[in-house]
Amino acid sequence: MKFFIDTANLIEIKEAQSLGILDGVTTNPSLMAKEGISGKKNIFNHYKSICDIVDGDVSAEVISTNFNGMIEEAEQLCKIDDKIVIKIPMILEGIKAIKYLTKKKIKTNCTLIFSCGQALLAAKAGATYVSPFIGRLDDVSTSGLKLIEEIREVFNNYSFQTQILAASVRHTMHIIECAKMGAEVMTAPLSAIKNLANHPLTDLGLAKFLDDHKKSNK
Numbered sequence: 165m166k167f168f169i170d171t172a173n174l175i176e177i178k179e180a181q182s183l184g185i186l187d188g189v190t191t192n193p194s195l196m197a198k199e200g201i202s203g204k205k206n207i208f209n210h211y212k213s214i215c216d217i218v219d220g221d222v223s224a225e226v227i228s229t230n231f232n233g234m235i236e237e238a239e240q241l242c243k244i245d246d247k248i249v250i251k252i253p254m255i256l257e258g259i260k261a262i263k264y265l266t267k268k269k270i271k272t273n274c275t276l277i278f279s280c281g282q283a284l285l286a287a288k289a290g291a292t293y294v295s296p297f298i299g300r301l302d303d304v305s306t307s308g309l310k311l312i313e314e315i316r317e318v319f320n321n322y323s324f325q326t327q328i329l330a331a332s333v334r335h336t337m338h339i340i341e342c343a344k345m346g347a348e349v350m351t352a353p354l355s356a357i358k359n360l361a362n363h364p365l366t367d368l369g370l371a372k373f374l375d376d377h378k379k380s381n382k
Contacts, residue, residue: 165343166220168351170331172199172210176354177217183357188220190295190331190351192251192275193227208244215245223273223293225251226261234261242270249273249292254282259289266290273329280314287319287326293349298342299332308332309341316346336360 166187169180172195180186191214196202201210211224222245226237234257238250249271252258262272266289273293274286278301283294296315298308315328330342333352336359342350 165347166349167357168220168223168329168349169354169357170195170333170351171353172196172201172214174210174213174217177214180354180357181217181219185357186218186220187349188222188247188351189214189218190223190251190273190329192225208241211241211244211248215247218247220247221249221271222247223249223251223275225275226253229253229255229257231257231260231264234258235264238265238270251275251295252291254278254286259285262286262289262291266292275331277331278311280311280318283315283326283328284318287324291326293327293329295329295331295351297332298330298338299334301332302334309338309345312342312345312347 167185168188168190169177169186170190171177172191177189196207201207214222224241226234228234228237234252241248241250250265251273252261254274254276262274265272271292273295274291275295277283277294277296286294296311298312301308301311312330327348329349329351330347331351333339333350333356335356339350339352339356
């Protein structure tokens, strides 16, 4: 499973990269706004800064909702760095844009996926990634993990090359369950990634080892 971090915070990205397990970054307009990044020039410069830190794909989202606007933005974003993946919303104009960009051999990430049918449309159009938002589904009493399972089954049936990018991941169990179901990628906050390393028995065991070592070297 590839590990992406879902943030626009350069400090968090650098920390995740330093762990040696980071495969990419996902961003969106809300995450940019959270960091106080606004204006086209500043946003593009920030994407470049992210690309300079990481080795893998960096999803950069378009804000247009019509085909021509999406393509114009995508062509501009692609010039920032070869690592840029164009993040396209799951709307019919977005499907048309994904198909067009796929023919141009430009990577795409279809975002705001909330149903298996939406994922199927994106895969048919040739999306590199589909991003089911599992946490947001959980928020409305619908199983986000069940959606991952359904998409995995459909993609396996027809050997789609589109990768499942589990998004809106909230905690470690989301990550574990998505890994068990075969999602190729997950994107999560740094805290959820770091919490994978935590276990009270590890802490107790390490404390015991260090205490015994200290006693034996008196």
